[in-house]
Amino acid sequence: MAMHQQVSLLLTLILLLATGEGSLAVGTPSAIIRTTCAAVGRPGGEVGYDTCVGLLSADPAAAAAKDAGQLAVVATNLTVANVTSTVLVLDDLVKNLGDCLRYYRDMNKTLDAALGDLRAGRVEAASGKLLDANGVPDSCDIQLFEGSAKKNPMRKENTDADLLSRLAYAITDLQLPNPPRHRR
Numbered sequence: 306m307a308m309h310q311q312v313s314l315l316l317t318l319i320l321l322l323a324t325g326e327g328s329l330a331v332g333t334p335s336a337i338i339r340t341t342c343a344a345v346g347r348p349g350g351e352v353g354y355d356t357c358v359g360l361l362s363a364d365p366a367a368a369a370a371k372d373a374g375q376l377a378v379v380a381t382n383l384t385v386a387n388v389t390s391t392v393l394v395l396d397d398l399v400k401n402l403g404d405c406l407r408y409y410r411d412m413n414k415t416l417d418a419a420l421g422d423l424r425a426g427r428v429e430a431a432s433g434k435l436l437d438a439n440g441v442p443d444s445c446d447i448q449l450f451e452g453s454a455k456k457n458p459m460r461k462e463n464t465d466a467d468l469l470s471r472l473a474y475a476i477t478d479l480q481l482p483n484p485p486r487h488r489r
Contacts, residue, residue, distance in 0.1 A: 334362045341373045397454040405445035405459060412441040412466075419473075428480045435474035442467035 334342075338361045346354030360383065361367040367379040415438045422431035442463040449457040457463070 334358050335368050335370070337370055337372060337376060338362060338367055341376050344373075394454040394456065397452045398449075398456060398458070401448045401452040401454070402459070404448050408441045408444050408448075409466075412438050412470075416470075416473075419477075423477065428477060432474065432477045432481060435470065435477055438470045439467070439474055442470070 338358060342352075342354050342357035342361065344350075345352050346357050352360075361376060361379060364379050364383060366382070367376055370376045370379060415434050419431040419434035419438070422428070422434065445459055446457060446463050449459060
């Protein structure tokens with residue numbers, strides 16, 4: 306089975322699991338699926354009967370299987386598709402998190418410079434730097450959402466950084482004689 310077919314099969318399986326009905330089978334599972342799942346679904350087994358039936362019934366190759374050995378191949382193919390998909394998600398997250406790390410390192414430098422300006426009484430210069438820092442958390446969020454993984458493990462941190470940077474900017478702006486009108 307080609308890798309593309311495995312990923313497509315995994316996505317179909319995920320969609321079927323998302324229905325929340327606990328069973329993926331459209332019809333009655335084959336006898337070999339029921340027998341095999343009864344064996345692995347026994348008390349103390351690795352996988353429950355309903356989960357086993359649901360996972361195997363999602364793959365047409367399992368319905369055509371003649372014995373447990375063929376079902377083992379089907380289950381292994383499903384596992385390969387899942388792991389392949391997971392690797393792609395992780396690769397994308399690592400790349401995008403690396404970009405976010407660079408954004409935040411730059412933001413940290415900008416904030417350090419803004420602190421220096423504030424301590425030196427250069428409120429207007431600090432205000433501009435704080436305004437520049439405001440966009441970094443959003444850039445990270447966008448980077449993660451636009452990635453193929455569509456996952457954002459940094460949501461809370463980005464939200465906190467965005468809120469705090471906007472607060473610092475707003476308070477600094479209050480000190481200016483003519484505050485700019487470019488608030489969010």
